[in-house]
Amino acid sequence: MEKIILGWTGEEVSRMGLGIWQFSETWGVTDYKVAKEIIRTAYEAGINFFDTAMVYGDGLSEEFLGRAVKELGIRDEVFIATKIPGQYLSRDDVIRACRKSLKRLQVDVIDLLQVHWPPLWHNFPTCEYMEALEQLIHLGLVRYIGLSDFPVELVESARSCLSVTDIVSIQIRYNLIERDAEKELIPYALAEDLVVLPWSPLAKGALTGKYKPDNLPEFQDVRGRDPIFHPENFKKIYELVRLLEEVAKKYNKTPAQVALNWLMTSYPNILPIPGAKNPKQVLDNAGACNWRLDFEDWFKLDQASRAIRIDRVL
Secondary structure: OOEEEOOOOOOEEEOOOEEOOOOOOOOOOOOHHHHHHHHHHHHHOOOOEEEOOOOHHHHHHHHHHHHHHHHHOOHHHOEEEEEEOHHHOOHHHHHHHHHHHHHHHOOOOEEEEEEOOOOOOOOOOHHHHHHHHHHHHHOOOEEEEEEEOOOHHHHHHHHHOOOOOOEEEEEEEOOOOOOHHHOOHHHHHHHHOOEEEEEOOOHHHOOOOOOEOOEOOOOOOOOOOOHHHOHHHHHHHHHHHHHHHHHHHHHOOOHHHHHHHHHHHHOOOEOOOOOOOOHHHHHHHHOOOOOOOOHHHHHHHHHHHHOOOOOOOO
C-alpha cells in the first residue's frame, strides 16, 4: 500500500483510507461481524487510516470500529479519525463529546478529531470550540485537529484561534464529478501543507458503473435524493462512467479504481476515504493505489468531467 505524509505532522499513513459512515442504518451495515470483516480486510490490504464520526449511526460506527480494532489487536498500527458535529461545539459539549467518543472507540487518545461542520445554527464562537479542541491536545486526549466542510474563510478564522498547534487536514466533498474544491480549498491546502480527505470520492457510487440511466437508486435511498442521481443529471454523468469503463479495461482495473486513482494522480496531498459495505469493496478501493494513470488518460477524464454540469435546481 502506498503511503502519504499527513500534512506537516510527519505521520505516515496509507494513501487510501476507509470511511465508515456505512456502519449505520443509513447505509445498512449494522451487523458487527460484517463490520469487523471490513476492518480486517482493510487492515490486511494495508489501509490503516479509518475515518468515522460521532453522528454515524448515532455512535454505532465508532463502537464497531473501536471494538474491531481492539479485538484484532491493531490499535498501535492504525490511525483513527473521528468528527464532532456542529451542534456539540460549545466549550463544555466539546469536552463531553470527546469523552464519550473515547469510550465508544475504546481508546485513550483520538488520533485526529475533526469538526464535522461549522455550528451554522447555534452561534458558537469559532474560538470557543477551537480553543476547546486545543485543550484536548494539552490533556493528551487528542493528537491532531482537522476541519470538515469548512470554506477557506472559516478555515482561516479557525486556525487563527489556535495558540500552539495547527490543523492538519481538511475534509471536503470531492470527486470526478464535483470539483468545486479545486477552485480554492485544494490550492489552499497545498500551500499550507494540509492533507485533503475527500469524502464521497466515488460520488456515492455514481462512478462505479453500478448505476445506469434506467437503473437509478430509489428516492428513499440516501443516494436517491442526491442531484447526481436525478435522471437529467445522470444522463450526462453516464457518458463519463462509460469512459471510466473504457479506461479501466486498458489498465485491467475497475471504474471505481480509475476514478479514485484520478484524484490521487491530480494532487499529491489527496487521501480519499471511500466507504465499503463489504470486504470486496474494500479490496476494490485498495486496488486504486500503487499505479498511476498516464497523462493522456488523465486528460481525457479531466476534459469529460469538465463538460458535465450538475443542475441542482431542477
